[in-house]
Amino acid sequence: MGRAASSYAGGIALQVSRRTLRTLLALPAVALGAAASLVVARDRHRWVVGCGSGVGEGALPLALAAQARGDDVAWVVRTDRDAADAAAHGIRTVRGWGAFVATLRAGVVVITHGFGDVSRAGVHGAYLVHLWHGIPLKHLHRDAPGWLRIAGVPDVAPVRRLLREAHRRSASRIRLLPVASERAASRMRSALGLGAETVRVLGDARVDVLARGDEPAVRAAATALLDRSGALGRATVLYAPTWRDGKPDPAVPTADEWQRIAAWLEAHDARLVVRSHPHGLGDYAAGAATSDRIGLLGHDRLADVTPALPGVDLLVTDFSSIAYDAATLDIPTLLLAPDVAAYAASRGLYDAYATFSGGRHERTWDALLAWASDVAEPGAARDERLAHARVLVADHVTAFGGSTQRVLQAIDAALGHGEPPAEPSAPASVVAAWRDGERLRLRIDAGATTPVAVRLRGARETIAGELAVGETIEASVPLTRSRWGGPRLVLPSDAYVVEVLDVSGARIELAPPASLPKPELALDARIAIEPREASLAVVLAPPLTDAERAPGAQRALQRRHLGSPEPQRAVMLEAFYGTAASCNPAGIDHALATIAPDVVRAWSTVDGSVPIPEGTVRAVEGTEAWWRIRGGARALVVNDWLRKRHRRMTHQKVVQTWHGTPLKRLALERGGQSLRTRIASRLEGRRWDVLLAQNPFAAEHLRAAYAFRGDVWQLGYPRGDVLQTGDRAAIRARLGVPADVRVALYAPTWRDDRIAVVDHVDVAALATRLGDGWRVVVRGHARSHAGGGLELHGEGVVDATTYPDVAELLVAADVLVTDYSSVMFDAAGLELPTVFAVPDLDDYRDRLRGFTFDLAELAPGPFARTLDEVEDAVLAAGPGDGWDERRRAWRERFAPLDDGHAGERVVQRMLAEGIL
Missing domain, CATH: 2.60.40 (Immunoglobulin-like)
Structure with a gap:
């Protein structure tokens, strides 16, 4: 079994399913090992040590310390290279059957990545020490998305329960997990489900060498390790990107960038040492071929990079915990992360990226080299980086230096010999x-x-x-x-x-x-105060009572209120699964307030933080009040799929407004959909009584996408009514945009392969280029903005991702910049100049979604694939830019009824047909 797949469960979120599967397959061997442990005596002076990345990490200094005092230490290896490395340190090695026997007899077992570092079948009953391999920034294990999913295995409750129990049993075998601070301890306890008696602030043996980093001998030894890269130069820049779950590093330089990097190194008499993650991909060989100042220091040349850090003058990384290690040495660290939004959202981060980076990161090598030039010389830029390094250390490292002896002392005390080591207390x-x-x-x-x-x-x-x-x-x-x-x-x-x-x-x-x-119910929330992250946390949740939160309570409420509900002259409205009170349901709500004020209007929301229109009733999903009105309302008005608990009421009609004319293919019109997805799409369409369409084109494709057999109302889009009635000056005032400033609204759609705000346009750079006479207003999609991770900062940038109504933003805008979002069709109602920022056009059209028509043939504005092209197109946009005729045709085709009265027409039709 390879090291990359040997972990029992932890560490790398998107590898969890593979490791979980192998853990389950190993259960028979583990059971046999557990049985054997009942008859084989363990000796506390026998140690078995393993490391998932070779002979190194914290396992090495701990093994050497145990061996130096006379304990019998064996290192589990799987390759001749590892055997040679262990032998160079004078450590005995075992493998195969010998590793099982040694593990079975050892009183102390030390691992760094998982049970597969040693012999998984032999660990039962040993004092198991898990030395983690860095301070966690990325979400781990139980905190990571998808940790209970295995590809090809149904994602159903019984499977999740089985996997959760398997993980719990595995983690419960860990007896000691030392960390560098209470903040790190809080994260590891959460990630692995361990208690304070197991995860202890004893320091990280792996970085003990760094506590001596200012000694000339240590720096000389570190420089010799860096020399293995073959790169030449007086100063050393280390590039150490993290692993991207099997995907290539998006910052691998192009041929031209390698040339500019080489020129920078020449100018600064420096060398670039590239240290890819042990499990990482990315072709950096072209750099070494470009210049003798660029060298590779892969895992094959150096198993553990930590001892080399004292020889580094400048670190470049992205999300790697090596930044914390470098900070202990006062090494300035620059952040290069072109995919920060996608990575932060798909993996999850314990700290906001702005906190980790110190508020600055670059997306390109050219920008990074300019930053590096400033930091390389004494001055404000360098001082800022060093100050941030000290903040990182203060935040995350309270036990530093001497960690190996503290861990050794803790092991001895647990085994009945000596006193436990002192642990730092909160100041x-x-x-x-x-x-x-x-x-x-x-x-x-x-x-x-x-x-x-x-x-x-x-x-x-x-x-x-x-x-x-x-x-x-x-x-x-x-x-x-x-x-x-x-x-x-x-x-x-x-x-x-x-x-x-x-x-x-x-x-x-x-x-x-x-x-x-x-915990208490107050402020339309459930409020609990808990210890967390070396501090306290206030945990806010939807305001469900204990009875509503109890096991089985939701099914009981469903049976009670959907079994034989009492009809009410009420309508329940829901937008984007309860995360907003916006879009077409909001336009209908506005019209209802005027035309049928006696109808009760209830908004379904996920919690009490969602603003709802004045005069309406809030119904938080899962509360008894929500179930009551869900069953009793005469109409449900929604703009997306219904909840899975939906049950058709005989007195109730479902008005599906949807949320845009489809450019991208939906549901049954998409290729490559599984049978399960196709069945779900058909069943969803059968839940609706009425489907609202913005235009004939949308009516045709929405009907086909969901095999819808009911009435399609082509009455225009109520969400566009504000385009004709909105107060531009008032909206701009809310945004903080002066009246004499032009607004470029950037509103991209979401991507199926990521949950983060799409960041193909560098909004801060665009605002700088456009100048003082412009503001760039950014609006993330409702399905992506909750992922976080995107830093929408910069002079001239307004983050309007949480603004309640995107249509109002169109009223405030002078130019729309979008990609494949249906906001392009809403903008038609104003004939708003539109620029299409589509650097991933081919991938999105041909792989991700597919289009319902040829956008290039009909688009009412230019395509732009680079920031230069976006800038030029935005500055040129407006009457007389050559796109006026296209914009008129676009409006006639896609927004013929968006005249400010669509909401009224929908409500009148609902009344006429007895829905209300």
């Missing part, structure tokens, strides 16, 4: 925590620290608080906020970590109070 503590109206309040004993700021950090947003310093320190952070001039509402459901900062911007660790308030 400050929370004396009390409570909710005070719309705010969370904390009383803090700061000890020797000096707090200067406090904030709440969630996965998608950070909320600033207030700090009052007197005889005691009190922190106060809001649990509600107002967006875009709307009402104050509770923050979206999430876990928000309380971060108290010192003057350097580092987070101060906080010990939790002796007692915490019980």
Whole structure:
């Protein structure tokens, strides 16, 4: 079994399913090993050690320390190279059957990546030490998406329960997992489901060598390791990208970029050492062929890169935890991450990327080289990078140096010999925590620290608080906020970590109070305060009662309120699965308020953070009130698929408004769909009574996509009514855009192969190029913006991803920049100049989705594949730009009825047909 697949479950999210499958297949051998362990005695002086990346990591110093004091240490190897490396350190090696026997007899088993590092079948009953391979930034194991899914295996509840139990049993065998800080400990406990008695702040033996990094001998040894790359130069730049789950590094330089990199190295008398991840892909050989100042230091030349770090002068990485290691040596680190949005969303990050990067990263090598030129010389740029390194260390490393001996001492104490090592305590503590109206309040004993700021950090947003310093320190952070001039509402459901900062911007660790308030229902949310990440977290969730959250409660509510519901003259409206009160349902709601004010209008929302129109009723999904109105309403108005719990009521009609004219192929019109998906699409179409279409073209394709047999109403799109009635000046004021400034609205659609905001256009760079007379307003798609990860910062950039109504943004815009989004058809109602930013046109059209018509033939604006082309097209857009006739034809074809009265027509039709 190869090392990359040998882990019991942890570490790399998209490899979890493969490892899980192999773990399950190994269960018979594990059972036999467990039986054998009942009759084979273990000896606490016998150690078996293994490492998933060769002879190195924290396993090596720990093995050498145990061997130096007289313990019998055996290293499990699978290759001759590893055997030779172990022999060079004087460590005995075992493999195959010998590895099983040695593991079975060992009192202490040490692994770095998973049980497969040693002999999986022999670990039962040993004192198992798991030395993790870095401070976690990326979500791991249970925190990672898809950790309970296996390709080809049905994703159903019984399978998930089986896998969850298998993982729990595996993780429960770990007796000690040392980490560098309480913050790292919190993440590992969450990822592996382990307790504080197992995950302990003892430091990372792997980086003990870095605690001596300023010694000339250490730097000389490190430089010799870097010399293995063959690269020549006085100063060393290390490029160490992380692994992208089997995909190539998107930052692999082109031939021209290699030439410019070589020229930069020549100018600075430097060398570039490329250290790809041990499991990574990417062709860097072209760089070494370009210049003798570029060399490769792959796993074949150096198993563990950590001892080489003291010889590095500048680090370039993306999401790798090597940034934390380099920070302990005051090595300036530059971030090169062209795929930050996609990666952060698909993997998940424990820290916002802006926090990890210090608020800056580059997407191209040219931009990175310019940044490197500034940082290479003494000055503000270098000082900023060094200051950020110190913040990273303060945030994530509290036990540094001497970790090997602390871990050894902890093992001895657990086995009944000696005293346990001292572990660092939090420098400050929370004396009390409570909710005070719309705010969370904390009383803090700061000890020797000096707090200067406090904030709440969630996965998608950070909320600033207030700090009052007197005889005691009190922190106060809001649990509600107002967006875009709307009402104050509770923050979206999430876990928000309380971060108290010192003057350097580092987070101060906080010990939790002796007692915490019980979870409560308030502010339209369920609020709980919990210890988390060396601090506290306020966990906000939908306001379901304990009874509504209990096992089986939702099925019971469904039976009660959908079994024999009492009809109500009410309509339930839902947009984008309850994440917004917008789109066509909002346009219909607006018309209902005027035409049929006696009809109760209830909005289905995921939680209390979603703004709903004045005069409507909120129904949070899963509450008893939601089930009651879901069953009793005369009409359900939705713009996407219905919930899987939907049941057709005899008194009830479903009005499916959909959310745009389809350019991309949907459902049954898409090629390569599984039988399961095709059946689901047909069943979904049969749930609808009425389908609303913006135009005849949409009517034809939506009917075909869902095999819909009911009435199709071609009445225009209610979501476009505001295009004719919206107050441009008021909308711009809410956006903070001056009246004399032009607006380019960037509104891309989502991608099936990613959940992040699409970032094909560098919005900050575009705003800079357009100049002071422009603002770039960015609107992420409803299906992607929750993924986070995109840093929409920069002079002249307005992040309007959370703005309630994209149609209002069209009213405020002078130019629309989009790709394949149906917003192009809404813009037709204004004949708004449109630029199509389509660098991935061929891939999207030919692989991901397919088109319902030839966009190039009919498009009302130019195609742009590069930032230069987008800039030129935006500046040229407007009357007389050569696209006027195309825009008129586009409006006649796709928005003939978007005249500001579509909502009225839909409501009148609902009344006329007795739906209401």
